[in-house]
Amino acid sequence: MRLPAEWEEQKALLLAYPHKKSDWLPYLDEVREFYKEFISIVAHYQDVYLITQENLTFPPTKHNIKILKAQTNDTWVRDYGPITVFNNNTPKLLDFTFNGWGLKFPANYDNLVNRKLFYTKKIGFVLEGGSIDSNGDGVLLTTSKCLLEANRNPYLSKDEIEKQLKTFFGLKKVLWLNHGFLEGDDTDSHIDMLARFVNPHTITYITCDDREDMHYNALKKMEKELQSFGYDLVPLPFISPKIFDGERLPASYANFVIINGAVIMPTYKDPNDEEALKIFKKLFPTRDIIGLDASVLIRQHGSIHCSCMNLFKG
DSSP, X not given: OBOOOTTSOEEEEEEEXXXXXXXXXXXXXXXXXXXXXXXXXXXXXXXXXXXXXXXXXXOOOSSOEEEEEOOOSOSOTTTTSOEEXXXXXXXXXXXXXXXXXXXXXXXXXXXXXXXXXXXXXXXEEEOOGGGEEEOSSSEEEEEHHHHTOTTTSXXXXXXXHHHHXXXXXXXXXXXXXXXXOOTTOTTSSOGGGTEEEEETTEEEEEOOOOTTSTTHHHHHHHHHHHHHTTOEEEEEOOOOOOEETTEEOOOOTTOOEEETTEEEEEEOSOTTHHHHHHHHHHHOTTSEEEEEEOTTGGXXXXXXXXXXXXXXXX
């Protein structure tokens, strides 16, 4: 068993379209415009699978946009969509239990999506796709705050959870981060908001250079932990506070998504957007680097990577 890295060849990118019976309702048209642009970009490089209950049409694209009919509670399919593993080079979709990020939000429809669309068998282990990141070579990066949170798998110890992860994904090693968070993140510190592999030997991660900012100490401690792992490290620039309806939102450049031939990086109308794009061009010299304004997405406390799931070719 092997858990692929996101830069490996993909079959499609899975998304779930925002609908009226979700928290997107107050700015539904705005977020749907984001999704249309996102889908258009991805469909230039690879197929898109779009979960929706509506009859949608899109302009002709280079690749297919396939409509999949299913009910959802929300759009964050990274956390309830199927996770691909390879068994002797044959892909298999794993359907972990999704419980609304530790029983915070309704998940009755989301938790059934994979079984309905991909005929998967449910695994009795709570795990969200945004909580893990793979280097494709048997190493998994995650956070203890999320995976050890009391409402995920309360009857399992850290050692037992690590053993399960190694079995599911054929891992050699699990790298646990004990520090790091983003204000406004409902997920208990998903790794895809904090630090990500960009190749088997390199991790990019968010930083905070403002000593007065609430994140400064925690992210400095996270940086020291990352340094202890022995990988090449590339810091991403700090994003100034983004406020909506009086709350600070979890803006992160680490929430990028890799697709065939391109990397789509979230931007936030921030002075450091251009610097971040330059860093990604160095990290992925053979791929197109595309900045996409994710300001509307973070109003519901997620960003680009959270909104999609990679399905791998095989």
